[in-house]
Amino acid sequence: MRDSVCNVRYHGVAAYEIVAADGRRILLDPFFAGNPASLVKAEDFQRVDLILVTHAARDHLGDTPAIAKLTGATVLCGNEVQAYLRAMDVPASQIRPTAWGMRLEIAGFEIQTLECRHCSGATMPDGSFVSGIPLAFIIELGAGVRWYHPGDTSLFSDMRLQGELYQPTIGSLGIANPSGIADTRPGRKLTTDLSPREGVLAAQWLGLKTVLPCHYTDPDDPLVHQFQRCLADAKAAGESVPESVVLAPGDWISLDASGCIRRREKA
Amino acid sequence: MRDSVCNVRYHGVAAYEIVAADGRRILLDPFFAGNPASLVKAEDFQRVDLILVTHAARDHLGDTPAIAKLTGATVLCGNEVQAYLRAMDVPASQIRPTAWGMRLEIAGFEIQTLECRHCSGATMPDGSFVSGIPLAFIIELGAGVRWYHPGDTSLFSDMRLQGELYQPTIGSLGIANPSGIADTRPGRKLTTDLSPREGVLAAQWLGLKTVLPCHYTDPDDPLVHQFQRCLADAKAAGESVPESVVLAPGDWISLDASGCIRRREKA
C-alpha cells in the first residue's frame, strides 16, 4: 500500500475504518455487534486513535463504548452521544463534543463538523430518552483528500454550500437499508432517508469525485442497483456525476492524492 | 360521496381525519380532548388504520395514546413521540418511528416523511423531558392526490425543493393560533410559526393547488382573514396562488382526482 494517502475498509451499514499512512486509525460509526455484514468485532482492534459518531442510533453508535474503553480512543460526537457514553462509563477525558460548523484538530487530524439532516436519539441505560443533532464530518486526510461522512441524512439544498466551502473529494451516502436485521415494526421501508435519485443529487451538490453508496449489509440490494441506474441516467443526460464504488463489507480500498481509489482488495 | 378519492374532516387546530374510498381511516394530529373546536372525542372512533403525529406537543399528540389503544391503529411518528407513547402503554408493535426523507408503505398508504422546522418536546409521565425532530408528511391518496401535512412549521427555502421532488397537491398550513385554550404564560402571540404572508410563500413554494389554512379553533380569526388578504394581494400582483379553503371545525370535504375539493358538507 505504498504511496497511498490512506487505506479504508468498509464494514457494512455506515461503518468505515480509515488507516492513515503513519498508522493512525479512525473508526466511523463502528457498528459491528448485531451487524450481519461485519467481519470484525470490537475486540479485533488494538489501536484506534479516534472514533467519529454521527448520531445516537444503534446502527451508528454501535460498539463505540466497548472500543473506546478497550483502546482509549478519543470519541468525537454530539452532546447527547456524550451523555450516552458517560452512562456507559466511557471516561469524560476521552470524549470531545462538537457541533455544526466547528473545526477541530484531534488525534492529529483536522476535522470539520457539518450539518446533516436526520434525528439522533437513544434510550439510556436508566430508560430515559436523550436526543440531539446529527453530525456530518469532513476529515482532512492529507494531499487534498477530504473524506465526507454524514452517517444518515436526507437531501437539503445547503449541500451545495457545503460543497463550495469544504470541497469534499470522496464520501459515503446512505441510499439503502440493511437487510438481515430483524425488524418487527409495522410498515415497509420503500427508501431510506435519501432515495437513490436524491443520493445522486446529494453527491452532485457536494461535488464528490468518488461516492460510496452505503447503509446496506448486502451490496446486491435493489436500492443500490437503482442508485447506480440513477447515476448512469444522469451521466447519459450530460450531467457531471462522481465515480461510484460499491464496496462489499470487508473490502479495503487505497486512496491516492487525487482522492480516487487506486487499489482495491476484495474481502 | 361517489367518485371521490377520499373524504376529509377538519377538527380544528391541526387535526384532520381522512377516509379513503375503501374505508381506511387516517387521523392526523388528533387533538380532541381539550380542543374547544372539536365536535368529536377519542371514543367516537371505531376504525382507525393509521395515526400520523408530527411532533410532541399537546395540541398535536392529543388523543393519540387513547385512540391507538382503543382501535389498534398504527402510529407513524418520531423517536421521541415513540418514547412518549411507550410510556403511555401503547404497544411497541403499533408504533413505526420514521425520519426525514424516509418513504414507507403502511396501512396500505405510501407516506413520505419530510423535514419541517419546529420543535418537538414533551414532559413524560415521570416528569422527564424528551425531544426530537418534527415531521411533515405527504400521503399518497391515489389518483394523483398528495396530501401535505406539516403540523407546525416555520418558513424555509427548501419548501421549493420539497415542492419539486414530491409535488403535494393539497395541504394545510398553520397560520393562526387556537383561541379558547387558557394560556397564562407571559407575552402575547402576534403570529404563529408562519405569519400570514409567510403562509402564502410556503403554499407557493410547495406548489399546492389547494391550501387549507389551519391551527385555529375559530375560522373567524384575524390571522385567517389576514392570510386570505395576503393571498388576494399576491394574486392581484399577478402571482400564482393556490385556492384557499377555510374550513370550520366539523366540516367534511371530498377530494377528486385533481386534488381539488368537489363537495363540502357544513358541520
Added chain:
Amino acid sequence: MRDSVCNVRYHGVAAYEIVAADGRRILLDPFFAGNPASLVKAEDFQRVDLILVTHAARDHLGDTPAIAKLTGATVLCGNEVQAYLRAMDVPASQIRPTAWGMRLEIAGFEIQTLECRHCSGATMPDGSFVSGIPLAFIIELGAGVRWYHPGDTSLFSDMRLQGELYQPTIGSLGIANPSGIADTRPGRKLTTDLSPREGVLAAQWLGLKTVLPCHYTDPDDPLVHQFQRCLADAKAAGESVPESVVLAPGDWISLDASGCIRRREKA
C-alpha cells in the same frame, strides 16, 4: 445618552445588556459567573424586564435562573430551557417558551424568534439530559433598529431569507472561542461554529449594517483579527460589508435611529 434609541453593554462571550430609553432592560444570554470577561455579577441587576436565552449551554444560559428569581424578569426561551429553569425553581409564570417563526410582544418589545443552527442541551439537576432547538431573536428596539441575536450558529443559506423578511440592522455573530475558561477535553478548536470567513458571509446575507463579532473573552483574539481581515478583504474586493465594531467586555454603546453606533464608552 440623549436622543439614543437604546444603550447596550457587552459582557463577553454572547452576553449583552440592552437598556431602552424608558429604562426597560433586556439581558441576552447572561453568562456572568464563570465568565472571566464579565465585570458584573447576577446580584448587580436591580431591574431586568426580559431575559432571552438562545439555547441550553452553560455559556448562554449562564445566570438566568438566579437573575430571573432575583428580579422577576420574564424569560423567553425554548422548551428544553423551560424544563431546566423549572427544575431550578424559576416560576412557570415567568417563562415564555417560543419556537422558530413565532412573533411575540413581551415586556413591551416585539420579538421575532428565528431559526439558527446549533445544538441546545443541558444536564438537569437530577442528572438527566435534555435538548431542543436553538433560537435566534430579532428585537425591535424602535426607530427602525432591529437587533439580531443568534447565540451560536453555523452558516446556512436561509440567512438570506431572514435578511429579506426581517431586515436586522445590527447584530452579533460568534466567530471566536472564549479563552480563560478551563477546558480539559481532548482536541483543539480551530474555529467556532462560524469561521471568520463564514462570519462575513453571515453578516452579508443577513444584511446587517453593523456587526459585532463575539463569543470571545479577549477582543485581542486571533480569530477576531482574522474576522476583521476577512471583512477588509471582502471590502477590497468590492463587496458590500457591514461596519464591524469589536467591543471589549464592559463597553457601552449607544444606538441611534439608523441602527449605527453613536457613542461608545470604554469599560
